[in-house]
Amino acid sequence: MIKKKTIIAVLALAGALFAGPAFAQEEEAGGHGAVHIDKQSWTFAGIFGTYDEHQLQRGFQVFREVCANCHGARLMAFRNLSEPGGPGFSEEQVKALAAEYQIADDTVDGGMRPGIPADRWPSPFASDQEARDANGGAIPPDFSVLAKARGVTDAFPFWAFNYFTGYQEGGVDYIRALLVGYHDEPPEGFELPAGRFYNDYFPGHAISMAPPLFDGAVDYVEAEGEAAVPETVDQYARDVSAFMMWMAEPHLVSRKETGFRVLLFLVVFAGLMWATKTRIWKGIEH
Amino acid sequence: MSEHSTYKPANGVEKWIDDRLPIIRFSKEHLMDFPTPKNLNYWWTFGAILAMCLGIQIVTGIILAMHYTPNVAMAFDSVEHIRRNVNGGRVIQAVHAVGASMFFAAVYIHIFRGLYFGSYKAPREILWIIGVFIFILMMATAFMGYVLPWGQMSFWGATVITNIFSAIPIVGDPILQLLRGGFAVDNPTLNRFFSLHYLLPFVIAALVVLHIWALHVPGNNNPIGVEVKSSRDTVPFHPYYTMKDAFAMVVFLIPFAWFVFFAPDILGHPDNYIQANSQVTPTHIVPEWYLLPFYTILRAIDFNVLFIDSKLGGVIAMGGALLILLVLPWLDRSPVRSGNFRPMFRWFYWLFVLNFIVLTYLGAQPAEGIYVLVAKFCVAYYFLYFIVILPVLSRIEVPKPLPASISESVLGKAHA
Structure with a gap:
């Protein structure tokens, strides 16, 4: 028979077990935590969460038409876009999409060939230095796992609950906040260096990236029988953040199912x- | 312990083997018939759980090594390749990464169980000392493993931790360069860490064999700390403890699986999803949670003592915090093993546990303000516990009367 004392001890122990690692977590936002960031409700959050196919398709469109001009995604292959649990493109669509891109390949005449589904997403710049030169000295970070490379900080004791809820959307919460966090003018008294832009959520507030989104920047195709999705910065930010989460964690759905x-x-x-x-x-x- | 064996070779073949290499006899004696106190509680299942953890790490690690590339240009992407493209790779990689944390969670429970029930006392000193060496090797292995994905925390953790050795007078710098394979953490560092990370688990496995050997000479300690008096106090290891341990292992796998499948990244640091960059220092460099208590001790010494500067002082304190465990059997001279019968010890013990949790917490905080002061108090208590409190307690404490035997204890409990 398990005695009451043992049960209490096991519960206390479980608490300590979860709390121990939790301590390591608190300071982990790497400086992003200075400003409070609102948690959003994401379809892929929680143990039952899955990606919203339509949202991923919209996010992909924003990524492709806006972000991909400067940001790479070197770990994402075109074929990933048709894999289950993702944006749900068909193999033909992916084939056609890949063929629109020119891929650097030393083994073919001229060094360039049209893409195939097995190719990785081509980088917009040939080298880091070229990227830096084109962007005022700052390298636009690669998107492949960026959604997992950012986080938000919860105040004590709330971070401890994350171990039980499995909260891992800190990265997308941060990215969405960043995308909607621009101001035309910095607050009074803030010295904004030349070529920088004021952002509420960027550590230090002076970010090199110009506001990438504006209302109406991307034309969403209206699906039949469904309400039109608003073409606003807020909606774009949400959609592209979700897409970035999928890029960083393309097998999230099958992982949870298993x-x-x-x-x-x-x-x-x-x-x-x-x-x-x-x-x-x-x-x-x- | 051959006298406990009931092994009779069942047939001619077994007899033939038994005369040449008595491996079947050995297994029967040590894995099946071994007399084990019948009053062991669930804290005693962590030995088996740890053996399972080591096995999981070795098996998953060997598979990961088949796909991993130890080169600074490719390491980061090769780990992502495992998670994205290798069949079953994301589960294997997550099990290995989460497994390290689970391994340490289990080892801390195992160590604190030993501290409470006096498992380090005669005649189990060597058993305990081997355990301390296993723990130190585990930390070294885990640290080097964390460097392999070559993220920002990998790189900067490696830089900070290897830098510790430079504090040692005279030989410090040569040791530092030997560890790094150069003047800074770079490709040679990654290569040697990969090599050592593959080697050390097998050294740990060998020490585990010695650990179990040293356990099987005196036999298990038990919750009342009274040695086994007669065969009435024991049950054969199989099926009683094989079954109990197996049950505990399955239960342990439940939170393990929770992390692997529902929160695989929550135990790590987001910065480690950024490829290592020697030009960009992260805002906070934080080691993995299981190294934090010792990291706090390292940082707490921020003052010079005579000719010892603060850096060397920190290294001495951190090393001392581990090495002091080696002499623990001779610091605590109380003849009573189990904390259950030591009314004063219990208070100091639980305070020590709390103190250790606070040390962990402080390791993740920036070294500023109130944290620095609290850290100093906690480090002081850590050492006082071993150097002053335990030796003094063993002189002044009046223990509660011990039961005559394990059987008497369990019968008393059953009738109470």
Whole structure:
């Protein structure tokens, strides 16, 4: 028989187990945490969360028409776009899309050829230095895993709950906030260096990227029988953030699906093991 | 412990093997018939859980090494390649990364169980000392493993931690360069860390064998700390403890799987998703959570003592915090093992646990303001516990009366 004391001890221990790593987390926003960032509701958040196909398609459109002019995504292959759990393009669409791009290839005449689905997303600049020269000295970061390379800081004790809710949307919350956080004029008394832009959420507030989005910048195609999606900065920011999360974590849906099967198995298996253990120990005073 | 064995070769083949290499006899004696106190609680299952953790890390690690590229230009992308393109790669990689944290969570529980129940006391000193070496090797292995993905925290963690060695007088700089394979953390560092990260787990496995050997000479300690008096106090390891340990392992895998499948990145640092860049220093350089208590001790010494400057002082304190565990059996002279029968010890023990959690917390905080002061108090208590409190307690404390035997204890409990 498990005694009350043991149960309490196990609960306390579980608390300590989760709290221990949690301490490491608190300062982890890497300086992004100075300003409060509102958490958004994302379709892919929580244990049941999955990507919204339409949102990913819209986000891809924003990425392709706006962001990809300066930002690369070197780990994303065209074929990823037709994989299950993603934006849900068909293989033909992806083939056609890839063919629109020229890929650097030393083994073909002229060094360039049209893309195929197996190719990675081509970088807008040939080298870091070229990127720097074209962007006032700042390198536009690669998008491949950027959504996981940013975070937000929760105040004590709220970060501890993240271990139980599995909150991992800090990166997209930050990116969305950044995209809507521009001001035309810096607040009074703020010295904005030349070539920089004022942003509420960027560490130090002076960001090299000009406001990339404006209302109506991207034309969303209206789906039949569905309400039109607003063509606003806020909506673009949301959609492209979601797309970046998918880019960083393209297998999120299958990962969670597997997780449910594994956890279900473990819980049932643990129950059977408990029953067997109790049966074996029956009659032994211990 | 051959006297406990009931092994009789079942047939001619077994007899033939038994006369030449008695491996079946050995397994039966040590894995099945081994007499084990019947009053072990669930804190004692963490030994088996740790063996499982080591196995998981080695198996997943070997597979990861098949796809990983230890080169500064390719390491970061090769880890992402594993997560994106290798069949089952994202699960294997997540199990390995989360597994490190689970391994440490289990080892801390295992160590604190030993501290509470006096498992380090005679005749188990060597068992304990081997355990301390395993713990130190685990930290070295985990640290080098964290460098391999070549993210920002990998690079800057490696820079900060290897830099510790430069504090040692005279030989410090040569050691530093030997570790890094140059003047700064770069490709040679990554290569040697990869090599050592592959080697050390097998050294740990060998030490685990010695650890279990040293355990099987005196046998298990137990929650009342009274040695086994007769065979009535024990049950054979199999099926009683194989079953209990197996149950505990499955339960342990539940939070493990939770992290792997629902929060694989929550134990890591977002900055490690940025490829290492020697030109950009992260705002805060934070080691993994399981190294934080010792990181706090390292940073807490920010003052010079005589000819020892603060940097060397920090290194001495951090090294001392680990090495002092080696002499613990001779610091705590109380003849009573179990904290259950030591009314004063218990208070100081739980304060020590709390103190250790606070040390962990402080390691993740910037070294400024109130944190610096609290860290100093916590470090002081860490050492006082071992150097002053335990030796004094063993002289002045009046322990509660001990049960005559394990059997008496469990029968008393059953009738109470």
